[in-house]
Amino acid sequence: xxxxxxxxxxxxxxxxxxxxxxxxxxxxxxxxxxxxxxxxxxxxxxxxxxxxxxxxxxxxxxxxxxxxxxxxxxxxxxxxxxxxxxxxxxxxxxxxxxxxxxxxxxxxxxxxxxxxxxxxxxxxxxxxxxxxxxxxxxxxxxxxxxxxxxxxxxxxxxxxxxxxxxxxxxxxxxxxxxxxxxxxxxxxxxxxxxxxxxxxxxxxxxxxxxxxxxxxxxxxxxxxxxxxxxxxxxxxxxxxxxxxxxxxxxxxxxxxxxxxxxxxxxx
Numbered sequence: 444x445x446x447x448x449x450x451x452x453x454x455x456x457x458x459x460x461x462x463x464x465x466x467x468x469x470x471x472x473x474x475x476x477x478x479x480x481x482x483x484x485x486x487x488x489x490x491x492x493x494x495x496x497x498x499x500x501x502x503x504x505x506x507x508x509x510x511x512x513x514x515x516x517x518x519x520x521x522x523x524x525x526x527x528x529x530x531x532x533x534x535x536x537x538x539x540x541x542x543x544x545x546x547x548x549x550x551x552x553x554x555x556x557x558x559x560x561x562x563x564x565x566x567x568x569x570x571x572x573x574x575x576x577x578x579x580x581x582x583x584x585x586x587x588x589x590x591x592x593x594x595x596x597x598x599x600x601x602x603x604x605x606x607x608x609x610x611x612x613x614x615x616x617x618x619x620x621x622x623x624x625x626x627x628x629x630x631x632x633x634x635x636x637x638x639x640x641x642x643x644x645x646x647x648x649x650x651x652x653x654x655x656x657x658x659x660x661x662x663x664x665x666x667x668x669x670x671x672x673x674x675x676x677x678x679x680x681x682x683x684x685x686x687x688x689x690x691x692x693x694x695x696x697x698x699x700x701x702x703x704x705x706x707x708x709x710x
Contacts, residue, residue, distance in 0.1 A: 495520035498597040498668040518547035537676035542591040545599035596667035
């Protein structure tokens with residue numbers, strides 16, 4: 444049976460999803476390059492990249508106002524390929540539902556300083572939303588204070604860890620290993636023909652959202668990250684409220700003192 448143009452495009456997307464793999468040298472998932480080029484997604488996404496890079500610099504300047512952070516941090520804007528894979532894996536079509544388009548990880552010598560930054564960041568105008576997970580008290584597993592902040596129209600993820608847990612940044616709990624595990628989950632899911640069809644549908648929904656977002660931009664003007672993520676999404680968000688809320692007693696107390704509204708614990 445002869446395939447029409449749209450069916451051919453769908454088959455190309457399916458083929459790319461089937462061939463996803465983890466590149467050890469790049470420490471990243473690869474395999475979407477051909478369809479990114481075919482659909483010119485890099486061009487559509489370029490304004491988001493520009494805004495995310497500017498937002499990353501803006502947040503980095505903000506974090507440098509806390510002298511005790513020093514140089515013990517890393518930060519980055521999310522790449523296009525990583526963004527697409529995460530949207531597909533978590534079954535989302537709106538990019539503003541991702542909480543780590545900008546992400547920073549900060550390492551301190553002790554847990555007390557981790558909580559000091561949480562408190563002082565809120566006092567300095569960072570509003571926590573979407574997610575707060577605090578496992579710093581754990582002796583086993585991935586111990587971190589992970590939250591999403593919104594500041595100056597820039598949403599960003601902040602993972603705060605203590606130096607005693609530095610070893611947990613490597614080995615089976617490193618970010619590369621995390622990416623591998625997430626890819627394995629996606630690959631397992633996509634072996635199901637119905638899941639593959641759903642993921643392909645989702646890809647084209649994301650593509651349509653990106654096109655509409657790109658077409659809505661005014662020439663020469665790149666909005667702040669919070670605004671451009673809404674333009675590239677079907678449903679808007681005001682960057683308030685929590686979808687996942689799992690503090691421990693210490694972080695919950697900080698939020699209470701800072702008068703941050705929050706829901707019952709998710710878990």
